[in-house]
Amino acid sequence: MKPIKLLFLISCFLLHGFFNAQEKVDRYTLIQNVNIFDGVTSQLNTNQQVLIKNNLIDQISANISAPRGATVIDGQGMTLMPGLIEGHGHLQMNGSSISDIENNRNWEELAVRSVVNAENALMSGFTSWRDAGGMGAGLKKTIDAGLLAGPRIYPSGGFIGPTGSHADFRNFNTPNETMNGVLSNGGRLGMTLTADGVDAIKAAARQNFMQGASQIKIMSSGGVVSQFDPWQLDAYSEEEIRAAVEIADAYGSYVLSHAYSKKSIMRCLKNGVKTIEHCFMFDGDVARLMEEKGAYMTTNMQAFSPALSQVSAISASPASARKANSAQKAFENYLDNVRQYRPKLGFQGDCVGMPEACNKQNDHQIYLGAEFFGNHYWLKALTSVNGEILKLSGEVLDPYPEGKLGVIEVGAYADILIVDGNPLEDITVIGGNEKWFDAPVRDGIETMKVIMKDGVIYKNTLD
């Protein structure tokens, strides 16, 4: 290229940059008169103000003067706190059961329903969402592009499990997919990946990363609502778990694993899995290894609800009901062990369904965790601990690398709720409900007055 032409191009770029810088006007929101729960501390920081610059928290102090043009919100002495974080949800798993999804739903219905679920999640205060299997990055990209309202999503892609595992959606008489190339509906849609052996697992993990997953989900033990696996099943061998971890490592990310039995939990931790999902046989040995490895766990509290037997996937299937019964007996020390060892525990809703059912289930779980472990510990699970879990995706794959999540501090993302009341004393102000199936159908949470994500207000019912 001739020097004169190059010079012209460079000056064009410089001018373009200059005008872009001139066009960009910083957007400020100042929230006054609030008490802050920062996601970590057990006491509220009273009479504070929070300044938001664009999408990040810029200042927190008792006295901030509003920049010119700032939107000013009077928090009326209410509580300002981080947006809630779902540590293990399934926006796209939105049938009434696995077999309902497998047999009755095509891609179009599942996709459109996931949009409804995403909007409902945000309007229930969940500003971030780790999707623990069943979807790639399509919904996330659409939300990030501003076309839909929904939480930030960390997708895990299709969950990876062996033949006959918790990830196997096929019907009893469906041939093995490697025999005739016949996949399950879930497999065809990329919601689930059946992978036996090291090579198949590596290929499945790579496939998920290729399609935008920020971490990898495996099923290393059996489950209750799946058809072919006893919950005690030790589904993946050490070398199979290591295969998934090796690929996640190569992307600077991590593996989360569905694990109920102690054997499976310990095997996962020893082989590099960073978050144990459900982790019902948590005890002192698990606590020590988890701490040594810097690992986390998330647990769905509805497993300990007296109303568990009313879950349709359990009540409709005698086999699942039997499994649930034996599992509840085996998991009876979980609550006492968590109270004793206080692990790094994140909230998980794990709902498979649509808003009406999922709101009832999640509200109930928000209530149960606070009942079992105290409001402060459970609020951390819903905010700062899950924020740390999301960041395990690593610098390269983290889709939201600009700031921290789940905390109110300078430099963190402006994902903020204002609630009428103090959630450290009363968990119902963020939706907690003692009732489950007999709870009334709700539309939003009345005491949740403001919902902000990425500095943008999605709800404001302050007078």
Ligand SMILES: [Zn+2]
């Ligand atoms: Zn799940």
